[in-house]
Amino acid sequence: MTPAGLEISGGETVLFWVIAPLMVLAALGLLFVKRAVHAAMCLVFVMVSMAILYIAQEAPFLGVVQVVVYTGAVMMLFLFVLMLVGVDASDSLTETIRGQRWIGVLIGIGLAVILGGVVANATFPPAAGLGGGDPGGVANPQALARVLFGDYVLAMEAVGVLLVTAAVGALVLTHRRRLTPKQTQESVADRRIKALPDGVVLTPLPPPGVYARSNAMDTPALGPDGEQVPQSVSRVLRIRGQERPAPEGPAVVVSTSSTRGATSSTPESERDA
Amino acid sequence: MDITNYVVLAAVLFAIGATTVLLRRNAIVVFMGVELMLNATNLAFVTFARMHGDLTGQVLAFFVMVVAAAEVVVGLAIIVTIFRTRRSASVDDVNLLRG
Numbered sequence: 001m002t003p004a005g006l007e008i009s010g011g012e013t014v015l016f017w018v019i020a021p022l023m024v025l026a027a028l029g030l031l032f033v034k035r036a037v038h039a040a041m042c043l044v045f046v047m048v049s050m051a052i053l054y055i056a057q058e059a060p061f062l063g064v065v066q067v068v069v070y071t072g073a074v075m076m077l078f079l080f081v082l083m084l085v086g087v088d089a090s091d092s093l094t095e096t097i098r099g100q101r102w103i104g105v106l107i108g109i110g111l112a113v114i115l116g117g118v119v120a121n122a123t124f125p126p127a128a129g130l131g132g133g134d135p136g137g138v139a140n141p142q143a144l145a146r147v148l149f150g151d152y153v154l155a156m157e158a159v160g161v162l163l164v165t166a167a168v169g170a171l172v173l174t175h176r177r178r179l180t181p182k183q184t185q186e187s188v189a190d191r192r193i194k195a196l197p198d199g200v201v202l203t204p205l206p207p208p209g210v211y212a213r214s215n216a217m218d219t220p221a222l223g224p225d226g227e228q229v230p231q232s233v234s235r236v237l238r239i240r241g242q243e244r245p246a247p248e249g250p251a252v253v254v255s256t257s258s259t260r261g262a263t264s265s266t267p268e269s270e271r272d273a
Numbered sequence: 274m275d276i277t278n279y280v281v282l283a284a285v286l287f288a289i290g291a292t293t294v295l296l297r298r299n300a301i302v303v304f305m306g307v308e309l310m311l312n313a314t315n316l317a318f319v320t321f322a323r324m325h326g327d328l329t330g331q332v333l334a335f336f337v338m339v340v341a342a343a344e345v346v347v348g349l350a351i352i353v354t355i356f357r358t359r360r361s362a363s364v365d366d367v368n369l370l371r372g
Binding site: 006008012013016017020023024027028030031036039040043046047050053054057058059061062065066069070073074077078081082084085100101103104105107108109111112115116118119124125127128129130131143144147148151152155159162163165166167169170173174176 | 274275276277278279280281282284285286287288289290291292293295296297299301302304305306308309312315316319320322323324325326328329331332334335336338339340341342343344345346347349350351352353354356357
């Protein structure tokens with residue numbers, strides 16, 4: 001602790017006047033920005049700037065913790081939940097309570113005025129500083145650890161219990177109870193076999209047809225009887241009506257290879273070639 | 274520059290956070306306002322620790338951070354649970370909780 005009091009350097013003054021307006025702007029962004037993701041990014045900026053101010057204010061440990069805990073963990077958790085809830089979940093602007101917006105603005109300005117008045121009217125002692133520049137100063141993580149695990153060791157333990165409780169609480173809150181019995185491979189097989197009399201096919205569906213001029217997914221295969229097999233085309237394509245007919249008709253298959261062999265594009269001739 | 278400027282900055286940020294809580298409808302943004310208020314108090318703590326030359330302020334700021342982390346975890350879990358049942362993250366719809 002420097003007995004002569006704290007002299008705030010010019011560099012810190014410049015840092016403050018650069019960062020503080022930006023922080024206030026970003027915080028206002030939280031108020032005015034439409035999308036929740038943009039608000040989260042504004043808050044990330046505020047928190048990183050806050051970490052810089054901590055380090056400038058002889059609290060390097062808190063600065064690092066601020067970056068790790070707030071921007072690293074808390075804001076990422078916010079972004080995760082935003083992704084879960086849906087990124088485009090923007091605010092509805094209809095007021096359910098009439099005049100709520102103006103009352104809110106009024107209360108906010110009133111709070112700022114009251115807090116500013118208190119700060120302006122309070123007489124602060126001359127700043128002592130933590131002696132960050134001195135080798136024997138207390139502004140280092142070791143000194144903080146000595147206070148944390150000396151005077152506040154009980155609170156430290158309680159905070160540990162609190163963190164575990166919070167983790168368990170989050171697990172319990174987001175736990176979803178299973179309403180239907182879990183499906184296993186065996187139960188699925190049983191169900192399909194039970195549905196066999198209703199015309200369900202047990203085997204895999206036939207693949208689409210492969211021909212000389214087309215082997216796309218939208219051409220049906222030909223069955224052994226020469227008929228097109230509709231199941232060989234994807235159900236989505238069938239519903240959209242995007243399936244193409246097989247190149248030649250079933251007539252090609254029933255004809256002999258001597259008459260049509262040169263030009264035919266039946267699956268049989270395809271395999272021979 | 275006076276060290277009081279930091280306190281004024283903390284007060285301004287706190288007021289902005291409180292206004293966010295009052296004005297925004299999206300529960301997640303409201304929660305961000307709470308986080309902003311917690312951060313503003315932390316800045317005040319750190320500033321007062323420096324002003325008085327006492328590390329207790331920094332220790333308290335540290336505890337605030339830890340408790341805020343626990344609070345965020347539980348709060349976001351509640352928001353996710355409400356969203357699952359209501360398909361909405363708007364705080365106005367939560368009045369459906371009654372009855």
